[in-house]
Amino acid sequence: MLEAIKRFYAERIQPADQSKEDQQHRLQLATAALLIEMAQEDNQRHSMEFQAIHEGIRQVFRLSDDETAELIELADREAHEATDHFEFTNLINEHFDYQQKCQVVELLWRVCLSDADMDRYEEQLVRKIAGLLFVEHRDYIAAKLRVQHDYSSSYMGGYEDYQ
Template sequence: MLKAIKDFYEANINPATEVEGQSVSHRLQLATAALLIEMAQADNQRHSLEFQAVHDGIMDVFDLTAEETAEVIELADLEAHEATDHFEFTQLINEQFDYSQKCKVVDLLWRVCLADSEMNRYEEQLARKITELLHVEHKDFIAAKLRVQREYSASGHLDDFDNYA
């Protein structure tokens, strides 16, 4: 199992192994998924709703199949567990994503954060920290939060919207 992960890492994540642009794409997928997984675990719990939001977000942003998404999430979970900070993930996103794509990542962070209808201070702090590392302006950070709250509230996903204002 460890050899398979190492082989995948060498083939898809290691910057020295660029193959027709595929490694950058895989690295971006893993970096984005790792940040979302970190958000899903920021409250020290693993809610299925939050991981469903991670799955849906990765699938949507990278136009992957359900199977490809599951593989990316599994590998990103290992990467997130081994990471010492968020910089390695945000650095790659900063290099490869334009501003609007980085705003989409912030939007996904809020979708994961609010997926279980609860938000604690650690989740909000992590969203703020990642947003700063992505160099996304505060106004766009707040706009994404409010947009996700409105969407979740309109769908009945958030039972008590006042807890999030």
């Protein structure tokens, strides 16, 4: 996995000097891979979930559409090759601060709730990853409620059942 990360950033968006920004860029692949795992947890690939991944990655990491698409494609391959979530969460734990980890959990909720059909395995995966990232339960719930509120405001849908 590390070779694929290095190659992607060396070819596309790695700055000339090694900086704090470079550390964040190296972690984008790990974040995207976790989001793809989330989208596939219910054994289906919904376009709304992948749209949520694309929008979240693009906005949070400020990538172009092309960079985002390439990152997601690479992360999809990495997610299929990974044996567990630890390799991704470990990278995030080493370099992300607490607020960034909470942001990852919120992105997971955005993917989970994007199709308005959260099954128990999706919720368990968000909980598991939040635990691996050492995100406190109150912040895990706060992220869920923010996403539910955003989606219910946008779509006039009902996510209240998931509280």
